[in-house]
Amino acid sequence: MSKVLDAKVLAVYQVAPETYYMELEAPDIARLAVPGQFVHVRCSETQEPLLRRPLSIHMVSRPKGVLALLFRVIGKGTEMLAQRQPGDLVNLMGPLGRGFTLPLPGSRVAVAAGGIGAAPLVFLVQELANMKCQITVYLGAKDKKSVLCDGQFEQMDAEVVIATDDGSLGWQGNVTDFMGRHMDWRRTAMTYVCGPKPMMQGVAALLAEADVPGEVSLEEHMGCGVGACLSCAVKISHHGKVTNKRACADGPVFPSWQVVWD
Amino acid sequence: MKPNLQVHIGSMLMANPVTTASGTFGFGPEYAPYVNIDQLGAITVKGTTLEPREGNPTPRLVETPAGILNSIGLQNPGADYLIEHYAPYFRELKTNVIVNIAGNTVEEYAQLAAKLDPVQGIAALEVNISCPNVKKGGMAFGSDPAAAAEVTQAVKNATSKPVIVKLSPNVSDIAAIAREVAGAGADALSVINTLLGMAIDIRQKKPLLGNIVGGLSGPAVKPVAIRAVWQVYQAVSIPIIGMGGIMAAEDALEFILAGATAVAVGTASFTNPRATLEVLEGIERYLMANGIADINQLVGAAQP
Ligand SMILES: Cc1cc2nc3c(=O)[nH]c(=O)nc-3n(C[C@H](O)[C@H](O)[C@H](O)COP(=O)(O)OP(=O)(O)OC[C@H]3O[C@@H](n4cnc5c(N)ncnc54)[C@H](O)[C@@H]3O)c2cc1C
Ligand SMILES: Cc1cc2nc3c(=O)[nH]c(=O)nc-3n(C[C@H](O)[C@H](O)[C@H](O)COP(=O)(O)O)c2cc1C
Ligand code: FES
Numbered sequence: 001m002s003k004v005l006d007a008k009v010l011a012v013y014q015v016a017p018e019t020y021y022m023e024l025e026a027p028d029i030a031r032l033a034v035p036g037q038f039v040h041v042r043c044s045e046t047q048e049p050l051l052r053r054p055l056s057i058h059m060v061s062r063p064k065g066v067l068a069l070l071f072r073v074i075g076k077g078t079e080m081l082a083q084r085q086p087g088d089l090v091n092l093m094g095p096l097g098r099g100f101t102l103p104l105p106g107s108r109v110a111v112a113a114g115g116i117g118a119a120p121l122v123f124l125v126q127e128l129a130n131m132k133c134q135i136t137v138y139l140g141a142k143d144k145k146s147v148l149c150d151g152q153f154e155q156m157d158a159e160v161v162i163a164t165d166d167g168s169l170g171w172q173g174n175v176t177d178f179m180g181r182h183m184d185w186r187r188t189a190m191t192y193v194c195g196p197k198p199m200m201q202g203v204a205a206l207l208a209e210a211d212v213p214g215e216v217s218l219e220e221h222m223g224c225g226v227g228a229c230l231s232c233a234v235k236i237s238h239h240g241k242v243t244n245k246r247a248c249a250d251g252p253v254f255p256s257w258q259v260v261w262d
Numbered sequence: 263m264k265p266n267l268q269v270h271i272g273s274m275l276m277a278n279p280v281t282t283a284s285g286t287f288g289f290g291p292e293y294a295p296y297v298n299i300d301q302l303g304a305i306t307v308k309g310t311t312l313e314p315r316e317g318n319p320t321p322r323l324v325e326t327p328a329g330i331l332n333s334i335g336l337q338n339p340g341a342d343y344l345i346e347h348y349a350p351y352f353r354e355l356k357t358n359v360i361v362n363i364a365g366n367t368v369e370e371y372a373q374l375a376a377k378l379d380p381v382q383g384i385a386a387l388e389v390n391i392s393c394p395n396v397k398k399g400g401m402a403f404g405s406d407p408a409a410a411a412e413v414t415q416a417v418k419n420a421t422s423k424p425v426i427v428k429l430s431p432n433v434s435d436i437a438a439i440a441r442e443v444a445g446a447g448a449d450a451l452s453v454i455n456t457l458l459g460m461a462i463d464i465r466q467k468k469p470l471l472g473n474i475v476g477g478l479s480g481p482a483v484k485p486v487a488i489r490a491v492w493q494v495y496q497a498v499s500i501p502i503i504g505m506g507g508i509m510a511a512e513d514a515l516e517f518i519l520a521g522a523t524a525v526a527v528g529t530a531s532f533t534n535p536r537a538t539l540e541v542l543e544g545i546e547r548y549l550m551a552n553g554i555a556d557i558n559q560l561v562g563a564a565q566p
Contacts, residue, residue, distance in 0.1 A: 002295045004535050042533070047481055047509065050533055051325050093296075093535060221321050223330065223532045226295075228288030230308075230337045231323035244316055244337060249292070 002096055002226070003028045006089040010066065012082070016146050018073045019116065020082045021058075022090075027065025029094045033057045035124035036099030036217055036253040039067070040225035042091040043077040053077040054222050054248070056120035056194075057095060059152075067092075070119040070148070096225050097252050100124050100192055100215055105131040107189035111158070112138045112175050112203050114195020118148040120217055121194055129156040136161065140175035140195065144168035176202035185210035193217070193256065204256040214256035220247040235260035265549035266556040267542075269303070269523050271501050272424030272449030274358055274386045276303030276524060279557055280514070280542045283479075283505050283528025284309055284362035284388060284428075285334065287538075289348045290355070296535035302542065304358035306526060307348070309390050311364050312374050314340035319472030324461050329482030329507075330529055331459050333473035336364055341377050352383030359383060360426065364390040368409075368416045375420035385424070389417050389448075392430030392455035404430035404455070407442040414446035426503065428452035429494070431483075436490050437497035444498040452503045452526070453494050454487045480529040481507045488520050495521025495562050509537065511544020518545075518557070519564035 007024035015021045029039065040052040059068040073079050084090060103109055109128060113121045118139065128135050135158035141147040143166045153160045162170030163178045171178050176199055183206070191214035193203045200216045207214040220232040227249030236245040236258050245251060267278035281304035282293075289307045290299055299305060317337025324331045339347075344361070352359040361384050365371040371389065378384055391404035391413055403409045410427070417425050427443045429436060431454040440451055456477025461470045469475075487506025494502055504522025507529070508514050514525040530537035545557070554560060 004296050047328055047533070049325055050328060050330060050480055050529070051323075052532065221323050223323050223332070223529075224286070224288075224292070224535075225532075226288070226292045226535070228292035228308075229286055229323070229332070229532065230317060230334050231332065233317065233320055233322060233337065 001032070002094055004091065004093045005029070007067070007092050009084050009086050009088045009090060011086055012084060015070070016148055019148065020071055020073065022069045022071070022081070022084070024067050024069070024090060024092070025065060026067045026092060029092060030060040030062050030065050030067045033060050033067065033095040034099040035127050036120055037095040037097050038120075038252065039069070039092045039094030040096055040222070041069075041081065043080040049077050051223060052093065052225060053081070054225060056217070057123055058119045059123050059126065070116070070122070072116045093225060097248055098250060100253050102127060102131065103133060103190045106133060108134045108187055110136050110138065110183065110188045110191040112179060112191065112193045112195065112199075113149070114140045114175055114199040115142070115146070116148065117195030117199070117217070119194075121192065122149050122152050124192055125153055125156050125158055129158070135159065138163070138175045138179055140164070140199065142166070175199060176206070179203060180206055185212045188212060190214065191256070197261070201261045204259060204261070207256045215253050216256050216259060217252045218247050218254060218259065219252065222248050224248070235262065263555070265546065265554060266558070267546065269501070269557060271386065271426065271503065271524055274304070274424045276358060278303040278542055279518070279524040279545070280538055281306050281360065281503065281524060281526045282531065282538060283526040284390065286528040286531050289351070290359070291351065293531065293535055297539050300356040302357050302538055303524060304360050304385065306360040306362055306388055308338055309336045309362045309364045310338050310341055310344050310374070311336060312341050312370055312377070314338065314343065321470060321472050324470045324476070326459070326461055326478065327482060329478050329480035331461055331471060331476035331478050332456070333471045333476035335473060341374055345378070345381055349381050349383045355383075358385035360386045360388050362388040362390050362428070368413050371413050372416040372420045375417040379421040379423060386426055387417065387421060387423050388426040388428050388452055389413060390428050390455070392428050404439065405433045407439050410439050411442040411446040414443045414448050418447040424449040426450040426452050428455055429490070430455050431486055431490050432458045437493045440494040440497045444500050448500060450501045450503060451494060451498065452505065453522070454483070454490050454506045457483055457486060479506065481509055483507045484513060488516055491517055491520040491522050492565070495565060508541060509533070511541050511548060514541050514545055515548055515560070518560050519562070521562040521565060523558075523561050
């Protein structure tokens with residue numbers, strides 16, 4: 001069951017342009033969390049900003065009771081969060097949402113990350129590696145400086161393929177194009193995707209064409225984070241019927257073939 | 263000694279004056295991990311219509327200074343689903359459940375009220391004639407005194423449950439509407455629904471909400487809400503449930519002093535999922551610190 005608690009900041013540092021890593025002491029959340037879930041973070045102690053910010057659970061260490069976030073500073077909330085210092089308390093709700101569906105142990109899986117979309121996928125690869133899966137991570141970024149988590153993925157024995165928009169590291173181009181040309185879908189039991197919407201939509205189209213299963217992690221503006229306010233509606237098609245689902249409670253992870261992109 | 267916190271909203275007895283604002287607390291279970299719901303005086307659940315509704319396009323929520331704009335558009339699973347899936351849960355709760363209802367026509371309001379009338383586990387109906395996010399019905403009924411009275415009367419005739427009518431602040435004379443609605447037989451009034459508002463993205467040069475306009479709530483609306491409760495209290499003698507920007511007990515006490523018998527906590531639950539209970543605890547502490555034996559002594563105490 002989800003908790004609300006004050007978590008102590010253990011470490012915070014910049015890892016790439018506008019991108020911060022934060023470690024928090026939150027054993028009650030770390031214990032329950034599964035990959036793909038998120039925490040709803042209060043970025044300040046005042047009413048500015050009023051709403052919490054949803055951030056994926058980037059990594060957990062259950063023995064240490066530690067939870068890590070990886071976030072890009074894009075506005076007021078994330079900017080305030082990046083300024084927190086070790087020892088400060090950050091109020092968290094979590095773990096929230098429905099995470100990724102894990103494959104059978106030992107499966108061959110693909111993981112596609114675009115930009116900050118790598119954040120939840122590190123926790124996922126942690127879990128997949130524990131299950132002795134054969135993992136290939138397709139990691140897309142703007143340029144060499146912005147490539148995230150490649151070292152972490154490699155440490156967990158995943159094969160890492162990097163694509164940068166400017167070609168400053170790895171393949172030049174985007175992850176979707178690379179996967180479109182080089183993937184052997186018949187040998188892939190499951191594909192997990194998190195990144196900007198056009199990238200997720202692109203990979204979902206490849207998956208649909210190859211008729212293989214995959215999951216995407218969607219983003220929508222959130223109020224409550226717990227399924228109560230219906231702010232975070234996403235269009236999901238199930239047996240031909242399109243309905244609104246709540247990204248926070250029914251997702252954020254959805255089967256790639258069920259998402260209605262607009 | 264523990265002060266008395268019990269209040270009456272029509273024939274509904276609340277163990278304490280705190281409920282939730284419709285649309286901000288789902289149907290209850292969503293907040294159960296954070297709040298013991300039975301400790302609240304009531305919960306007011308999401309706006310319900312006869313048929314299921316899919317609501318408005320996204321984005322449906324935008325943060326504004328000290329507030330939020332929402333344009334959910336009454337997305338809800340419909341009355342049948344509520345009766346089948348949520349009513350059994352409502353019956354297990356010790357607290358009161360208030361169901362917020364909406365419709366496109368007077369007949370729809372009446373049909374819905376009639377349908378919910380025999381359902382056990384529902385303590386009262388809150389009639390939403392003030393939703394700024396739907397094209398038909400909603401606020402159109404709440405801004406015309408005659409139409410507001412007509413809906414009230416139709417719902418009253420269709421149910422034996424207490425009827426609470428929720429008023430819109432988007433009117434020039436809220437007291438006039440309150441008088442008509444009270445005259446038509448309402449048992450209580452909820453004051454206020456959201457204020458019609460809008461925000462624009464200056465980079466994209468487009469409205470931020472999918473629905474273009476939405477309802478403003480949160481701390482930004484509190485002074486407007488307090489004023490509305492103050493005026494309505496002077497106009498009618500039925501109880502008022504005050505809401506609009508209550509973040510803490512101090513805010514709730516302002517509403518009570520202005521004339522609210524009960525209060526609803528809305529947007530605050532998004533910031534702090536325990537806000538409802540913290541408001542209640544704060545009210546109780548205030549009564550004890552000030553030697554006030556009964557919350558009812560405080561209702562309207564700031565009025566001349
Ligand atoms: C389930 C989920 C997981 C996420 N995980 C991560 C993560 O691990 N790392 C990371 O850097 N970002 C993540 N995001 C995006 C992150 O929530 C936004 O970048 C953040 O809310 C921006 O807040 P801000 O105040 O800095 O920006 P502002 O632009 O000032 O925010 C204004 C409002 O818009 C909302 N908003 C803006 N962008 C987004 C967005 N992309 N998604 C949802 N709401 C948004 C904010 O929450 C806030 O309510 C995730 C989003 C979701 C829905
Ligand atoms: C996301 C959201 C959904 C709402 N849905 C409803 C609704 O379905 N019916 C209704 O009468 N009021 C609805 N409201 C209005 C609230 O019940 C309340 O009147 C208003 O938000 C003011 O209180 P607050 O400032 O404490 O949130 C909604 C408000 C929000 C923020
Ligand atoms: S954020 Fe409230 S329902 Fe998803």
